[in-house]
Amino acid sequence: MLCVVLSLLLMVLDHRYTxxxxxxxxxxxxxxxxxxxxxxxxxxxxxxxxxxxxRSRLLAENKALRRENLMLRSRFQKFxxxxxxxxxxxxxxxxxxxxxxxxxxxxxxxxxxxxxxxQIVLDKGSRDxxxxxxxxxxDNGVMGQIRHVGxxxxxxxxxxxPAHAIPVQVNRTGLxxxxxxxxxxxxxxxxxxxxxxxxxxxxxxxxxxxxxxxAGYPVAVVTAVSRDTGEAYARxxxxxxxxxxxxxxxxxxxxxxxxxxxxALTLGEKSR
Numbered sequence: 001m002l003c004v005v006l007s008l009l010l011m012v013l014d015h016r017y018t019x020x021x022x023x024x025x026x027x028x029x030x031x032x033x034x035x036x037x038x039x040x041x042x043x044x045x046x047x048x049x050x051x052x053x054x055r056s057r058l059l060a061e062n063k064a065l066r067r068e069n070l071m072l073r074s075r076f077q078k079f080x081x082x083x084x085x086x087x088x089x090x091x092x093x094x095x096x097x098x099x100x101x102x103x104x105x106x107x108x109x110x111x112x113x114x115x116x117x118x119q120i121v122l123d124k125g126s127r128d129x130x131x132x133x134x135x136x137x138x139d140n141g142v143m144g145q146i147r148h149v150g151x152x153x154x155x156x157x158x159x160x161x162p163a164h165a166i167p168v169q170v171n172r173t174g175l176x177x178x179x180x181x182x183x184x185x186x187x188x189x190x191x192x193x194x195x196x197x198x199x200x201x202x203x204x205x206x207x208x209x210x211x212x213x214x215a216g217y218p219v220a221v222v223t224a225v226s227r228d229t230g231e232a233y234a235r236x237x238x239x240x241x242x243x244x245x246x247x248x249x250x251x252x253x254x255x256x257x258x259x260x261x262x263x264a265l266t267l268g269e270k271s272r
Contacts, residue, residue, distance in 0.1 A: 073139035141218035141241030
């Protein structure tokens with residue numbers, strides 16, 4: 001009852017007079033730190049929730065943009081080789097390769113990049129339509145082909161694996177050859193005559209022979225050409241365009257032309 005009477009008295013004094021204004025200001029200053037401490041967990045929780053939500057949204061948007069960029073760059077990476085081919089031989093415009101094969105984005109699950117063994121495991125399998133021998137690329141060029149397929153995952157053989165070989169041609173001259181893996185991150189171009197027009201810096205692109213790999217995709221850049229007197233063939237080394245050591249996402253490609261009986265793996269075995 002005393003508290004009730006005191007409260008009523010304070011309300012009347014506050015309503016009619018200004019005696020309580022000083023007391024209110026003093027109490028407000030005293031209570032503010034307590035109010036701040038009481039509200040701190042709530043405000044901190046709200047700030048943390050908004051920060052995490054913003055970060056999650058930015059990470060999701062960034063991932064989506066990276067995937068979209070990979071898709072777009074792979075669609076247009078053939079333009080440079082097609083332009084060079086058209087300038088080199090205008091008469092073959094009618095047979096120029098079309099851009100726009102069906103592709104599927106896949107993520108790397110594991111990688112085995114030891115010397116003499118260059119393979120990766122992808123998160124796509126037979127339920128996604130993946131098949132043995134299917135080519136895969138990244139946003140810079142050809143990476144390799146599928147070797148084993150399971151229901152939910154598949155194993156791919158990279159260009160640099162010693163068991164892999166791919167038909168290529170020199171983009172500058174049209175010279176055709178076979179590029180085989182060395183097991184050490186590079187390719188060797190076998191059985192190219194010493195007199196052939198090929199030099200350092202030449203871009204090798206997929207020739208499309210056999211139908212296994214789509215024609216016109218960048219494969220490798222020639223880094224060394226050695227011609228010895230008395231030797232029938234030149235020793236040629238090339239560096240893959242694809243970022244085999246850094247790739248996190250790849251594109252599985254369905255060529256528009258179905259492959260015939262020529263197998264890139266078989267070509268590799270024959271070349272050795």
